[in-house]
Amino acid sequence: MSVTTENAGRLDAVAPAIELIGINKAFGPVQANKNISMTVAKGAIHGIVGENGAGKSTLMSILYGFYKADSGKVKINGVLTEITDSRAAIAAGIGMVHQHFMLVENFTVLENVILGAEDGRTLGPSRRRARKELKRLADEYELDVNPDGVIEDISVGFQQRVEILKALYRQAEILILDEPTGVLTPDEADHLFRILRNLKEQGKTIVIITHKLREIMDVTDTVSVMRRGEMTTTIATNTTSPEDLAEAMVGRRVLLEVDKAPPKVGETVMEVRNLSVTDIHKVKRLKNVSFELKRGEILGIAGVAGNGQSELLEVIAGIGAASGGEIVMHGESIDVSKHANAQLRRRRGIGHVPEDRHQRGLVMPFMTWENTTFGYHNEPEYSKGFGLANQKYMMEDARGKMERFDIRPPNPQLVASHFSGGNQQKIVLAREIERNPDVLLIGQPTRGVDIGAIEFIHQQIVNLRDAGKAILLVSVELDEIQALSDRILVMFDGEIQGERLPENTNEGELGLLMAGVDPETGK
Amino acid sequence: MNKNLPKWVDLGVIPLLTLALAFGVSGLVVLSIGQNPIEVVQVMLQGAFNPFGIGHTLYFTTNFIFTGLGVAVAFHARLFNIGGEGQAGIAGVGVAMVMLSFNWPHWTIALLAGTMAALVFGAAWAAIPAYLQAKRGSHIVITTIMFNLIATAVVGYLLVGPMQAEGSLPESPRFPAGAALPSLHDILAVFGMEFDKFAPANISFFLALIAAFLVWVLIWKTRLGYEMRAFGHSERAAVYAGISPLKITMVAMLLSGALSGMMAVNTVQGEAERLVLGAVEGAGFIGIAVALMGRSHPVGVVLAAFLFGILTQGGAELQFTLGVPAQMITVIQALIIMFTGSLENMVRIPLEKFFISAGKKGAAT
Numbered sequence: 001m002s003v004t005t006e007n008a009g010r011l012d013a014v015a016p017a018i019e020l021i022g023i024n025k026a027f028g029p030v031q032a033n034k035n036i037s038m039t040v041a042k043g044a045i046h047g048i049v050g051e052n053g054a055g056k057s058t059l060m061s062i063l064y065g066f067y068k069a070d071s072g073k074v075k076i077n078g079v080l081t082e083i084t085d086s087r088a089a090i091a092a093g094i095g096m097v098h099q100h101f102m103l104v105e106n107f108t109v110l111e112n113v114i115l116g117a118e119d120g121r122t123l124g125p126s127r128r129r130a131r132k133e134l135k136r137l138a139d140e141y142e143l144d145v146n147p148d149g150v151i152e153d154i155s156v157g158f159q160q161r162v163e164i165l166k167a168l169y170r171q172a173e174i175l176i177l178d179e180p181t182g183v184l185t186p187d188e189a190d191h192l193f194r195i196l197r198n199l200k201e202q203g204k205t206i207v208i209i210t211h212k213l214r215e216i217m218d219v220t221d222t223v224s225v226m227r228r229g230e231m232t233t234t235i236a237t238n239t240t241s242p243e244d245l246a247e248a249m250v251g252r253r254v255l256l257e258v259d260k261a262p263p264k265v266g267e268t269v270m271e272v273r274n275l276s277v278t279d280i281h282k283v284k285r286l287k288n289v290s291f292e293l294k295r296g297e298i299l300g301i302a303g304v305a306g307n308g309q310s311e312l313l314e315v316i317a318g319i320g321a322a323s324g325g326e327i328v329m330h331g332e333s334i335d336v337s338k339h340a341n342a343q344l345r346r347r348r349g350i351g352h353v354p355e356d357r358h359q360r361g362l363v364m365p366f367m368t369w370e371n372t373t374f375g376y377h378n379e380p381e382y383s384k385g386f387g388l389a390n391q392k393y394m395m396e397d398a399r400g401k402m403e404r405f406d407i408r409p410p411n412p413q414l415v416a417s418h419f420s421g422g423n424q425q426k427i428v429l430a431r432e433i434e435r436n437p438d439v440l441l442i443g444q445p446t447r448g449v450d451i452g453a454i455e456f457i458h459q460q461i462v463n464l465r466d467a468g469k470a471i472l473l474v475s476v477e478l479d480e481i482q483a484l485s486d487r488i489l490v491m492f493d494g495e496i497q498g499e500r501l502p503e504n505t506n507e508g509e510l511g512l513l514m515a516g517v518d519p520e521t522g523k
Numbered sequence: 524m525n526k527n528l529p530k531w532v533d534l535g536v537i538p539l540l541t542l543a544l545a546f547g548v549s550g551l552v553v554l555s556i557g558q559n560p561i562e563v564v565q566v567m568l569q570g571a572f573n574p575f576g577i578g579h580t581l582y583f584t585t586n587f588i589f590t591g592l593g594v595a596v597a598f599h600a601r602l603f604n605i606g607g608e609g610q611a612g613i614a615g616v617g618v619a620m621v622m623l624s625f626n627w628p629h630w631t632i633a634l635l636a637g638t639m640a641a642l643v644f645g646a647a648w649a650a651i652p653a654y655l656q657a658k659r660g661s662h663i664v665i666t667t668i669m670f671n672l673i674a675t676a677v678v679g680y681l682l683v684g685p686m687q688a689e690g691s692l693p694e695s696p697r698f699p700a701g702a703a704l705p706s707l708h709d710i711l712a713v714f715g716m717e718f719d720k721f722a723p724a725n726i727s728f729f730l731a732l733i734a735a736f737l738v739w740v741l742i743w744k745t746r747l748g749y750e751m752r753a754f755g756h757s758e759r760a761a762v763y764a765g766i767s768p769l770k771i772t773m774v775a776m777l778l779s780g781a782l783s784g785m786m787a788v789n790t791v792q793g794e795a796e797r798l799v800l801g802a803v804e805g806a807g808f809i810g811i812a813v814a815l816m817g818r819s820h821p822v823g824v825v826l827a828a829f830l831f832g833i834l835t836q837g838g839a840e841l842q843f844t845l846g847v848p849a850q851m852i853t854v855i856q857a858l859i860i861m862f863t864g865s866l867e868n869m870v871r872i873p874l875e876k877f878f879i880s881a882g883k884k885g886a887a888t
Binding site: 026318319346352356375377382 | 621740746757759
């Protein structure tokens with residue numbers, strides 16, 4: 001960090017904590033940040049919203065020294081500061097809590113906190129100092145964690161607190177949080193917001209990047225909206241609304257609520273009975289899960305990531321093996337052993353939009369026409385004799401799907417990695433929905449998908465339901481579960497913690513269930 | 524495929540540039556031992572393309588096409604088969620056993636039988652590492668290297684024991700006359716073309732070209748090739764699509780071993796007409812370089828195999844004419860492998876930058 005002399009004498013109390021002036025940054029042909037200027041007052045909580053790829057993370061990475069801006073200036077507390085790397089950022093009093101935590105899994109909390117900030121050659125003095133400091137921070141900000149807990153054993157919510165503690169231990173005055181609530185239960189998120197408000201009261205400045213508009217409304221003082229690399233507005237939060245923010249993000253009016261008629265529920269299509277899954281470490285991931293899935297309904301499964309939802313989807317889809325229990329479809333038991341095959345599942349009428357489209361749903365270097373048949377590539381219409389693929393038909397088929405699902409750019413020869421998250425997800429959806437499955441499994445349908453595409457995807461799911469299909473929806477976004485589901489199951493620690501109807505429950509109750517608490521007894 | 528570069532740059536300019544760099548550095552090495560690089564190049568090209576030399580160049584090219592295709596096929600399923608050397612060696616044993624067991628009435632039948640033997644034995648030698656990889660997760664690189672060593676020992680044992688001909692040389696008896704394959708000389712004579720009578724190049728060269736075409740069909744036109752590529756890019760995605768990792772690992776490795784094994788038809792049946800010690804002569808390893816340089820595309824493999832054929836034959840000439848040590852040729856080959864295989868980004872990244880900025884300017888005007 002270098003402080004220019006012309007600025008040295010001009011430190012005054014009212015200088016904004018962060019001042020970005022004319023920041024530009026390009027990656028190859030993509031202009032990620034276009035002439036961005038932003039001011040965050042000292043002691044404010046400032047939100048930055050925008051769709052994926054709008055340039056939020058790039059901007060914060062420039063502020064934290066991960067990237068170097070092509071042009072533009074950064075002033076911290078009114079002082080022109082050159083942030084060349086994260087070390088310089090820390091020296092300037094900036095701390096960052098990344099979306100994916102930067103913690104050493106097999107270290108204790110204490111070890112993680114002092115890592116990179118050790119006082120000397122031996123660890124003893126740093127440990128003692130850190131222990132005292134952690135105690136103080138815990139008392140001051142409700143940031144209590146057991147300093148001797150090992151990271152891999154503590155919950156995600158606590159891991160996030162460790163990240164915040166790391167920043168505070170390094171005397172951060174400005175804290176940047178990137179999508180901080182993505183992995184938290186509503187209860188944990190509330191706790192986080194309490195911590196943030198405490199920090200604010202102590203004069204810390206907080207920048208929070210999120211795509212959840214409700215959080216912005218709840219916790220921030222001011223908010224900036226980014227769209228396609230530009231900062232479109234900066235506004236006081238109490239003078240705006242989620243609808244206005246969404247419009248500023250997308251550039252047009254967006255339907256935030258899902259428009260759907262009451263369900264016409266028919267007979268049971270699939271019955272899951274006492275399904276259990278044990279992983280290779282002999283840990284029970286799924287414990288005696290039972291439920292019925294009916295025609296014409298969307299059954300939503302809520303829960304914090306990692307509570308057995310993924311395993312449940314995988315067993316039904318024929319990807320993972322169950323250690324016990326059975327699945328009955330149309331009165332017939334289906335193979336849940338390790339010999340199950342996903343292609344046979346598809347022939348039985350089970351479509352699957354997987355949670356992880358980059359690793360599972362799509363082959364990223366494959367062209368769209370190859371991806372739109374993936375998993376169905378051995379079906380007769382895509383085949384010719386001698387094991388050849390009917391590429392002409394595959395291409396035609398892809399063109400049709402791209403048109404009907406409005407996938408852009410509509411070129412079947414483009415590889416999957418060329419498309420935006422929303423268009424990639426539409427490729428997967430088009431493939432699975434157009435096979436007209438009796439049961440559609442959908443995991444995280446809108447993860448990493450921009451708001452405009454979310455609207456479209458939700459509508460497709462509702463249309464499929466209205467066509468009398470059964471839909472099993474897994475999402476960690478409680479809003480999404482509440483908006484789409486006709487019935488909600490909440491999973492915690494591999495078990496179904498409760499079943500609710502969306503009209504008879506609320507976020508608080510679901511949040512308790514997600515945390516494994518019985519809302520009636522409070523245990 | 525890279526999205527920042529036009530296809531012709533990716534497949535044409537980059538290999539040529541890396542090759543030019545490799546030759547540039549090789550030139551400096553040649554200078555350092557007191558030879559004139561230009562003269563060296565002249566001698567090499569002359570040696571590789573003169574009427575006598577070309578027959579050898581094509582013979583080596585045939586070997587490298589087979590082993591290169593073998594490595595390339597496995598690459599598409601992201602399996603690094605380093606065992607071409609052993610698979611070709613054991614395939615040689617198979618070819619010799621089959622050739623020695625009958626008095627072949629006609630070369631066509633002998634060719635068919637030899638091909639079958641080479642395919643089966645080559646595939647069989649790849650089967651065990653493949654199974655260990657698919658079922659037990661034993662790393663294919665380690666197991667195939669080990670299997671190369673085992674193959675060398677097995678061939679050595681057979682040639683001083685059960686398969687040894689009378690006499691003291693470690694080699695098998697000569698195959699019956701009916702097993703001999705038509706040489707390039709014989710084939711071209713049918714069309715009235717002249718070709719060196721003693722050149723080792725034989726009908727296997729055409730088999731290699733056919734194999735390259737079939738590999739192209741397999742990888743890009745069949746559903747099996749589609750599944751192999753999908754598996755190669757992401758195993759999790761393959762499982763999601765109902766593609767069995769066990770099946771793909773086995774199939775890709777068996778095909779890879781069979782292709783590498785095919786070089787035994789060229790060397791053992793076509794040229795030596797008996798099994799000798801060290802018949803593979805490192806072609807299995809050169810196949811790795813060929814596949815790398817050919818970017819696992821059959822056309823690239825054929826071109827790269829030809830280049831290595833030229834280097835091998837030209838190198839022999841260099842040794843003979845100028846007394847340049849054979850190790851020098853190995854150095855040049857190693858430089859080519861290094862530049863095309865591992866230093867490719869040195870050329871790629873500046874080119875990408877160039878094209879991006881050119882694209883921007885183009886878009887701006």
